[in-house]
Amino acid sequence: MFARMSADIVAIKERDPACTSTLSALTNYPGLWAVWWHRVTHRLHKAGWVWLARAISQSVRHHTGIEIHPGATIGQDFFIDHGMGVVIGETTVIGRCVTIYQGVTLGGTGKERGKRHPTIEDNVVVGVGATVLGDIIIGHGSKVGAGAVVVQAVPASCTVVGIPGRVVVRQGQRVEAVDLHHEDLPDPVIEMFRTMQHRIDRLESRLLRDEAASEEEGRPAFPPGITDTETKG
Ligand SMILES: CC(C)(COP(=O)(O)OP(=O)(O)OC[C@H]1O[C@@H](n2cnc3c(N)ncnc32)[C@H](O)[C@@H]1OP(=O)(O)O)[C@@H](O)C(=O)NCCC(=O)NCCS
Known part of the structure; x- marks a missing residue:
């Protein structure tokens, strides 16, 4: 357990240049507290203590501004930077080394039951204010741009931006888009x-x-x- 906690702190120091010490990571990163508490609530949820798990996660939300449903499955080295306004739904699955910023929603479309939240594969970055909806997969190593709204699956190693989200970079290559420079018409x-x-x-x-x-x-x-x-x- 301590090895995992220590890896969480290392992840913060590696991914946020503003974090200069372990003390800073421990005291100034509500994302870290939310992830640690999620590990507790997730175990309670799996053990059938559903109400208690939910009640704790709501209390954590009150203190951190981050709402992670106890049912969500989250891999190692998960880093939530800033955190305020983050919502992670019940059937979300998050891989390893994923980074998300404030205001990110990993939610359902409201039309489905069962597995209705996204699956975020390893090494994905989800930018500030982005929304990913439905039972879709964001492929390994992809980036979701700040403010994007993604409702369709994104292949691995892509950058997706805009509303609705569209792939602009695939495997490091720019994807040619239709010319939408209206000012040039x-x-x-x-x-x-x-x-x-x-x-x-x-x-x-x-x-x-x-x-x-x-x-x-x-x-x-x-x-x-x-x-x-x-x-x-
Ligand atoms: C998407 C992002 C990860 C860049 O990924 P990238 O693969 O390096 O992509 P590029 O910078 O080459 O941009 C590709 C295209 O998408 C556009 N683009 C990049 N980010 C965008 C965004 N958030 N919204 C709309 N368009 C965006 C670029 O202008 C570029 O367009 P062009 O081809 O017409 O020039 C980055 O722009 C981003 O949004 N990061 C989020 C960081 C964040 O949330 N920080 C919060 C700190 S508090």
Whole structure:
């Protein structure tokens, strides 16, 4: 047990540059307290002490801002940084060396029963405020970007961002996306005005050339009945 607790502290020191000592990890990381208490409540839950386990986990939530259902299965070296607003549902399964940040929800869609929460495989990072919903698998080594909402399975070694979550990096390679730069799309009204302006410029210069030629030849610049003012508007 002490080896596991010590590994939890090492995980914090490795993954958070702000953690400078064991004392700091023990006293300033509510994520650590929540994980340690979860180990207690998980055992109680499995032993059938469901109400007591839940009551303790709610008390832990009150003190840490982190709600982990006692039924959730969590692997070694799990690190919750900051923690406030984290919710981990009953049938969630979390592998080893997983990191999650504040405001993360690993929840159900509200439509299923039984296994209805995500499975997070080893070495996954779930960014601040991300939401992962339903009985889906986030594959080994993948990253869920801050603020993403993921409702479909993510293969291993991918980065998924946005709402709904879409894979933008797969096995270290950028995934080409549809060009959604709306600001670069042509504006048809402006294009029409540009074309009209171009034609007016050409007509004006042609008119001026004709006028000059007529003056040189000593003939009237405009046909009888059309005045200079009418042509220049
Ligand atoms: C997703 C993340 C892990 C980066 O992963 P990565 O594999 O290195 O991906 P990249 O940085 O190469 O980004 C890939 C693309 O996704 C975009 N992107 C990255 N993070 C994003 C996010 N959270 N939301 C939307 N788009 C994001 C990038 O702009 C980039 O887009 P582009 O291809 O158009 O340039 C990182 O951006 C992130 O969100 N980390 C969470 C950290 C966190 O929560 N910290 C809390 C500290 S308190």
